[in-house]
Amino acid sequence: MPRRTYHHGNLRESLLKAAVRAIAELGPAAFTLREVARRAGVSHNAPYRHFQDKDALLSAVAAQGFRELTAGMMEAGARQGSALERLKDSGLAYVAFALRKPEHFTVMFDSPVCVSKDPEYVAASQEAFQTLVHFVRDCQEEGVLPADHSQERVLYAWSLVHGIAKLAVAGRLPFRTRAGMLKFAKFAIDESI
Amino acid sequence: MPRRTYHHGNLRESLLKAAVRAIAELGPAAFTLREVARRAGVSHNAPYRHFQDKDALLSAVAAQGFRELTAGMMEAGARQGSALERLKDSGLAYVAFALRKPEHFTVMFDSPVCVSKDPEYVAASQEAFQTLVHFVRDCQEEGVLPADHSQERVLYAWSLVHGIAKLAVAGRLPFRTRAGMLKFAKFAIDESI
DNA sequence: CCTCTATGTTGACACTGCCCACATTGTAGT
DNA sequence: ACTACAATGTGGGCAGTGTCAACATAGAGG
Numbered sequence: 001m002p003r004r005t006y007h008h009g010n011l012r013e014s015l016l017k018a019a020v021r022a023i024a025e026l027g028p029a030a031f032t033l034r035e036v037a038r039r040a041g042v043s044h045n046a047p048y049r050h051f052q053d054k055d056a057l058l059s060a061v062a063a064q065g066f067r068e069l070t071a072g073m074m075e076a077g078a079r080q081g082s083a084l085e086r087l088k089d090s091g092l093a094y095v096a097f098a099l100r101k102p103e104h105f106t107v108m109f110d111s112p113v114c115v116s117k118d119p120e121y122v123a124a125s126q127e128a129f130q131t132l133v134h135f136v137r138d139c140q141e142e143g144v145l146p147a148d149h150s151q152e153r154v155l156y157a158w159s160l161v162h163g164i165a166k167l168a169v170a171g172r173l174p175f176r177t178r179a180g181m182l183k184f185a186k187f188a189i190d191e192s193i
Numbered sequence: 194m195p196r197r198t199y200h201h202g203n204l205r206e207s208l209l210k211a212a213v214r215a216i217a218e219l220g221p222a223a224f225t226l227r228e229v230a231r232r233a234g235v236s237h238n239a240p241y242r243h244f245q246d247k248d249a250l251l252s253a254v255a256a257q258g259f260r261e262l263t264a265g266m267m268e269a270g271a272r273q274g275s276a277l278e279r280l281k282d283s284g285l286a287y288v289a290f291a292l293r294k295p296e297h298f299t300v301m302f303d304s305p306v307c308v309s310k311d312p313e314y315v316a317a318s319q320e321a322f323q324t325l326v327h328f329v330r331d332c333q334e335e336g337v338l339p340a341d342h343s344q345e346r347v348l349y350a351w352s353l354v355h356g357i358a359k360l361a362v363a364g365r366l367p368f369r370t371r372a373g374m375l376k377f378a379k380f381a382i383d384e385s386i
Numbered sequence: 387c388c389t390c391t392a393t394g395t396t397g398a399c400a401c402t403g404c405c406c407a408c409a410t411t412g413t414a415g416t
Numbered sequence: 417a418c419t420a421c422a423a424t425g426t427g428g429g430c431a432g433t434g435t436c437a438a439c440a441t442a443g444a445g446g
Contacts, residue, residue: 198442200441200443225433226433226435227433227434237433237434238436241434246435247433247435
């Protein structure tokens with residue numbers, strides 16, 4: 001069904017949503033500018049009025065993913081509990097996000113987006129990282145984690161949950177259900193401290 | 194320079210080598226069947242006599258990467274030292290391989306290869322995994338790791354080094370040199386046990 | 387020597403990202 | 417209100433891709 005007006009009115013948003021859905025349904029590989037345009041009901045060139053190129057659209061998608069990831073970690077870490085429990089819960093939320101939106105997660109960290117210098121993308125990804133920094137700092141201040149090597153401890157926590165998430169998304173963890181994966185993630189996180 | 198003979202003689206091997214070099218030089222995204230064929234000095238359709246499609250060639254490249262990874266871990270873990278030191282060294286070798294061949298490493302674990310059912314690929318990747326199993330089992334038998342949750346402990350070790358490797362390759366670790374990354378990897382591995 | 391089959395080549399098709407020129411529309415200034 | 421202009425969307429085109437079908441060549445076995 002074609003549009004009634006020549007101008008779409010809110011094409012940028014529509015393209016973003018269409019891109020997210022296309023990635024989720026067809027996978028990042030089958031992600032195509034022209035397919036996104038089709039889904040948004042515009043010509044194959046309309047996206048270029050809102051995004052410089054394909055990578056720019058992907059970057060925007062990734063940025064939105066990072067904001068959602070940040071929100072998930074914040075929410076998980078905002079519940080009752082000690083600083084250590086909040087850190088663990090935020091790490092679990094990281095893995096849970098990857099399992100909930102595997103293709104989205106893939107776009108966020110894989111080439112070509114991962115080298116993007118798009119300010120929105122950089123800001124969103126740094127915000128997600130800062131969330132982890134926050135929870136680790138809390139643990140250090142409560143004395144449940146050593147106070148030294150602050151940066152390395154954050155990167156250590158990140159590496160662990162990122163590795164679990166990546167292996168899970170790649171289908172390399174021998175668990176069938178999401179619950180099984182998350183149970184293992186909990187085991188690993190508990191074991192790591 | 195064109196070939197002198199109509200038949201290449203050893204095209205499959207040549208294609209594999211050309212593919213590995215193309216990936217290393219241009220990145221996995223710019224990897225192209227036609228480009229590989231060009232580098233091997235054959236027509237754009239010749240590869241189809243040796244690989245079913247593009248993904249099959251990528252799978253073969255990935256399989257070779259897994260064999261190299263396995264060899265690196267075996268060598269690192271074959272040196273003197275306790276079982277724990279051998280496990281740690283093999284984990285460091287995992288990260289070192291990813292840093293030495295980041296694009297190759299990417300192909301091995303990312304879509305579309307990661308869902309490949311090519312027997313050579315499956316065998317090579319399982320062999321790499323079994324290497325880790327081996328070193329963890331040694332630690333459990335020496336009593337330096339708890340004897341329970343055998344599978345989970347292997348996956349835990351794998352997740353950690355895989356996460357470090359992935360973040361490093363994605364350019365998300367704030368270290369400038371390979372040595373810096375490896376130093377952090379050593380810190381994280383030490384901390385994890 | 388002659389056929390058969392494995393291996394390479396050429397040509398084609400649909401598709402992609404991206405560039406151009408053009409069409410349409412909302413808007414700002416008079 | 418009218419007009420120039422900027423923003424937004426369209427259509428066509430180009431080089432490049434993966435893959436298929438038809439054809440060419442060369443080694444191997446009878």
